[in-house]
Amino acid sequence: MAVIEGIQAIHEEMKSWRHQIHQHPETAFEEIATGDLVAELLESFGITIDRGLGRTGVVGILEGQEPASGKIGLRADMDALNLQELNDFSHKSQCDGKMHACGHDGHTTMLLGAAKYLAATKNFKGTVYFIFQPAEENEGGAHEMIKDGLFDKFDVDAVYGMHNWPSYKEGVFCVKGGALMAANDRFEIVITGKGGHAAMPHLAVDSIAVATQVVQALQHIASRQTSPMHSVVVSITQIHAGDAWNVLPEECVIRGSIRSLDPEVQKKTWKSIEQISAKTAEAYGASSSCKIHSGYPVTINDKTAASKALIAAQKVVGDDNVVTDFESTMGSEDFSFMLQAKPGAYVFLGNAGEHTGPDGSPCMLHNPYYDFNDQILPIGASYFVTLIEQELPL
Ligand SMILES: [Zn+2]
Ligand SMILES: [Zn+2]
Incomplete structure (x- = not known):
């Protein structure tokens, strides 16, 4: 495992962001406090922000050490679900009937971790756009951001995203080209x-x-x-x-x-x-x-982008921890709209760890006992950073 040292160093900080977001879940287009936290953190890292695309979307814009034409978008979703959390740990949801049961709290945190590291090191040339979108669950927040001009304003060459996946153990990446989700x-x-x-x-x-x-x-x-x-x-x-x-x-x-x-x-x-x-x-x-x-629509990974994602994942977790021969899922994802507009790749990152449901098995997404696995925060953030340094090299 080659998690980036500078990211491992902010693991505790990332955990505290994740727990804060988990405690205050917000559903479709109501990601006000979450958007505020994301915007404040990005600004504190020295990243320029744009707010309001797709109503509550936040985009961070970061130039590398040298100017260049390369532009890459990295996307995370911020919304929670209408679901009563049944966990009883200290960072459980403080909002009755709402819960981060799909791990978007973790997705947001991993992208924030990558943003903090990239802003501090700028070991790339060109521009990175950190896209924090609202309303992935049911309401098509990605589509709303695109409708509001996301890619007219930020004309990226490629866009990448990631979802945690509880049926794979922590630190395992699943990457392939073609149809991934239904x-x-x-x-x-x-x-x-x-x-x-x-x-x-x-x-x-x-x-x-x-x-x-x-x-x-x-x-x-x-x-x-x-x-x-x-x-x-x-x-x-x-x-x-x-x-x-x-x-x-x-x-x-x-x-x-x-x-x-x-x-x-x-x-x-x-x-x-x-x-x-x-x-x-x-x-x-x-x-x-x-x-x-x-x-x-169908989430279809561009074959070239998927092969770039594969190399980045292998650099972070090693070849043995990257699966390329896995079943697509009949679940759906609104990152598909971004992949219709731009080439890119969506990957799964294994989430199964110590936390389990009452039956002792890892909780699937949307389960009331689900929790994002904090152990994978630095892994996901390292993947994003590795991908940027690899695709926009100095
Ligand atoms: Zn979900
Ligand atoms: Zn999700």
């Missing part, structure tokens, strides 16, 4: 039949019975219509209809979630959902309307 879309199908008396179904068109056929038919998208070499998930998560014991309701609403790793598969799946619901409803004398809300 696109996440939602759909709503409204089946309209003909309402009627439960005792006389032949005089009605039973929207519930039709909806169950639609639900069954939708299973064919993953099992029969998609190549076994590709991945897609179509999950029905809600069915709503009816208020009475003896009424066949006119309408039945089906809602669900789509996950896919390939934009082609994604498009085909949308089309299949529309077609299957319309034709199935028609076959039973009902009609259907289908709305698909596109969410986060």
Whole structure:
């Protein structure tokens, strides 16, 4: 392990920032105190700041020792989740119903640690942009920052990010090119039949019975219509209809979630959902309307950027602690919007350490017993610094 000495030296300081952020979790677009802390720290390091992109976003701008055209963005997310923390340690959440259960407190801290070190050493040429974004969870804070002109203002050559990953042990990096995390879309199908008396179904068109056929038919998208070499998930998560014991309701609403790793598969799946619901409803004398809300796109790492990230990770933790052959996840990430705009790479850093849930195993993200592992703070910060010194060398 070759954690940078100057970063190891600020480990305790980083821990205190992390615990402060953990104690005061803020959710989507309300990252006021967190943004203030980030901005104050960046300024105290001598870094110029820009605030307000994506409402609560903070960007730190740092020039290296020599001017040069190279520009790299490093991104961390700052938001917490609406979740009641069940941990009972001294740095537990002080805000009922909100918690840093995805480790964004740690992501913010690792980037702050890298910023402090790079500002003090400036062992690079060109410019580094430290991008602290709001609202990664559900609300697309990355997209909001881009919409507000993030990359017009700061036209980076590449952008890099990182997420802690509890199923890998502390200090293990997972790096690969291509699709890493899934696109996440939602759909709503409204089946309209003909309402009627439960005792006389032949005089009605039973929207519930039709909806169950639609639900069954939708299973064919993953099992029969998609190549076994590709991945897609179509999950029905809600069915709503009816208020009475003896009424066949006119309408039945089906809602669900789509996950896919390939934009082609994604498009085909949308089309299949529309077609299957319309034709199935028609076959039973009902009609259907289908709305698909596109969410986060597939997180796709640029192959060249991923190979640069791989080299940096190997320098920090050694070849044996970098995994390149691992499964992509059907979870989603709004860093995908940044990767649509700029080449770059997203990596996972193993988080499993001493802290566990009540069953003795590491807590997965979004678990009420989760905690970011402070041991990986200097590792993540060293990775960011190594990447900058490697890609913007003097
Ligand atoms: Zn999360
Ligand atoms: Zn997260």
